[in-house]
Amino acid sequence: MNPLTATAVGKRYRTRWAVRDCSFAIPEGKVVALVGPNGAGKSTLLRMAAGLVRPTTGELRTFDTPVNGRIHPDVSFLAQNRSLYRDLTVRELTRAVAAMNDRWSADRVREVLGLLAGVDYDAKVGTLSAGALTQVAIAMALGRLPRLLLLDEPLSDLDPLARDETLRIIMTEVADRGTTVVMSSHLLSDLREVCDHILLIDGGRVQVDGDIEEVLARHRILVGPVAEESTVEGTLVSATRTERQATLLLREARPAPEGWAGTEPDLESLVMGYLRASRERRSSA
Numbered sequence: 001m002n003p004l005t006a007t008a009v010g011k012r013y014r015t016r017w018a019v020r021d022c023s024f025a026i027p028e029g030k031v032v033a034l035v036g037p038n039g040a041g042k043s044t045l046l047r048m049a050a051g052l053v054r055p056t057t058g059e060l061r062t063f064d065t066p067v068n069g070r071i072h073p074d075v076s077f078l079a080q081n082r083s084l085y086r087d088l089t090v091r092e093l094t095r096a097v098a099a100m101n102d103r104w105s106a107d108r109v110r111e112v113l114g115l116l117a118g119v120d121y122d123a124k125v126g127t128l129s130a131g132a133l134t135q136v137a138i139a140m141a142l143g144r145l146p147r148l149l150l151l152d153e154p155l156s157d158l159d160p161l162a163r164d165e166t167l168r169i170i171m172t173e174v175a176d177r178g179t180t181v182v183m184s185s186h187l188l189s190d191l192r193e194v195c196d197h198i199l200l201i202d203g204g205r206v207q208v209d210g211d212i213e214e215v216l217a218r219h220r221i222l223v224g225p226v227a228e229e230s231t232v233e234g235t236l237v238s239a240t241r242t243e244r245q246a247t248l249l250l251r252e253a254r255p256a257p258e259g260w261a262g263t264e265p266d267l268e269s270l271v272m273g274y275l276r277a278s279r280e281r282r283s284s285a
């Protein structure tokens with residue numbers, strides 16, 4: 001059973017579509033990188049999957065149940081604005097969140113907070129650093145023992161050490177419980193460390209969806225003389241050019257023509273290529 005599926009999902013705010021005709025199925029046990037430029041629709045998609053926003057068209061299902069404005073008991077969502085009760089201490093917050101959830105593991109929360117460098121249970125939530133706040137919020141999300149964890153930019157505002165700790169918490173969760181994770185982020189090198197599946201959206205539409213290794217193997221970067229660009233076959237995603245040299249991202253893994261060097265892209269150059277294409281489309285619209 002797929003933890004999350006979308007069928008022709010769209011969300012319109014007034015006259016503008018934030019998400020448009022999105023269809024995908026997230027396989028169980030995957031760690032999914034949800035990427036795309038600012039305003040691509042990532043948060044809207046996650047908020048719809050968590051039942052906080054209703055789609056204008058189409059349907060989202062979590063564990064084969066229509067979302068319908070309610071979060072599934074097996075799903076936890078970390079919102080971008082980490083909306084926790086700021087006047088409570090960490091200890092009080094833990095009790096309050098436990099009381100709100102039918103299924104709750106205090107041990108799991110303790111375990112996760114124990115992985116972090118010195119979380120002070122008596123500190124007021126509002127006084128925590130951005131990193132500690134995110135980590136406490138993730139611990140609360142894991143206390144529900146989710147089978148699907150939706151994380152909206154869990155790594156933003158974190159210093160490198162806090163980012164590393166947060167990634168370790170997520171990896172430990174996946175290793176211990178096989179939890180499926182969908183996480184949005186702009187930090188591609190961090191995503192590469194933990195993710196095995198990519199969902200790239202742009203302008204509210206799915207551009208790339210699949211196993212990261214397979215997706216990378218389906219693309220090629222070709223570098224060669226600008227003057228001979230017409231000899232290159234295949235679907236061009238985007239290009240950068242100097243006076244003499246062109247660097248092309250192609251959607252198919254075809255052999256490089258003579259005089260061109262072909263390599264498989266890494267995740268960063270693949271996503272950058274799609275973001276570049278998106279910016280060019282927008283500026284020529």
Ligand SMILES: Nc1ncnc2c1ncn2[C@@H]1O[C@H](COP(=O)(O)OP(=O)(O)OP(=O)(O)O)[C@@H](O)[C@H]1O
Pocket residue numbers: 013017018019036037038039040041042043044045
């Ligand atoms: N509540 C809202 N009312 C009106 N427009 C909205 C609302 N929420 C999002 N939007 C618009 O929908 C589009 C998609 O926004 P969304 O926040 O989902 O993108 P995102 O990919 O998460 O962006 P970012 O990477 O900057 O966080 C944007 O144009 C945004 O301005």
